[in-house]
Each structure stands twice: as C-alpha cells, then as structure tokens.
Amino acid sequence: MYAIVNAVHIELWNVSLSSQVLLLLILFVLRSRISLVVALFYEAGKCLTSVPMLLIQPLWTFLILSAFFVYWFIILMYIATLGEMQIISDIRMTDILLVIISRVQDRCV
DSSP: OHHHHHHHHHHHHHHHHHHHHHHHHHHHHTHHHHHHHHHHHHHHHHHHHHOGGGGTHHHHHHHHHHHHHHHHHHHHHHHHTSOSOOOOOSOOHHHHHHHHHHHHHHHHO
16 A cells, blocks of 8 residues: 555656756746746836826726627617518608607607
8 A cells, every 4th residue: 555655656756846847947948038028017017107097998998898789789679679661652751750750649648
C-alpha cells in the first residue's frame, strides 16, 4: 500500500516539477513581451485617470442598444397582432385618415 502511495506522490512531484520548469522557460523567453504588457497597462492606467468617463462608454452603448431592441420588439408585436391586410383600390389620403379616425373612435367607445 505504501509503495503505491509513494509511487503516486513521486509521479505527481515529477509532473509538478516539469510544469514549473516549463512555465519558467516560457517566462524567460517571453520576458520582453511581458515588460511590454506592463508598460501598456501603465499607459492604460494613465489614460483612465485622465479620462474616467471611458469606463462608462460600454454601459451607455449597452443601454442605448437595449432601448432600441425593446422598441423594435414592441413595434414587432404591434405588426404581428394587426390581423389580415385589406387592399382598397382607388382611395385618397383623406379617406385613409377618416378610416383610422373612425377605428380609433370605435375603440374608445
């Protein structure tokens, strides 16, 4: 039993050591890029301290797009519940307005 447990511990230790060595090699190879990323974060911090409203911009965009889609959905529901289309030939604009006004008055009564 102890031999199996020791073998598992040794295997885990080998995996852990090899992964740490691999990570250290990656850090050593990419150290110039890491320093570039650190400088980039420093510049981004300076930018945000000078213009803090940049953090609110995604929120504004989300709110405006949400309002647009809610409006679009409401209009879609109105169109979906209109019923069948009636085609009337030889009609003037005043006749259309009179029909609309009469329908509105019928709904109000």
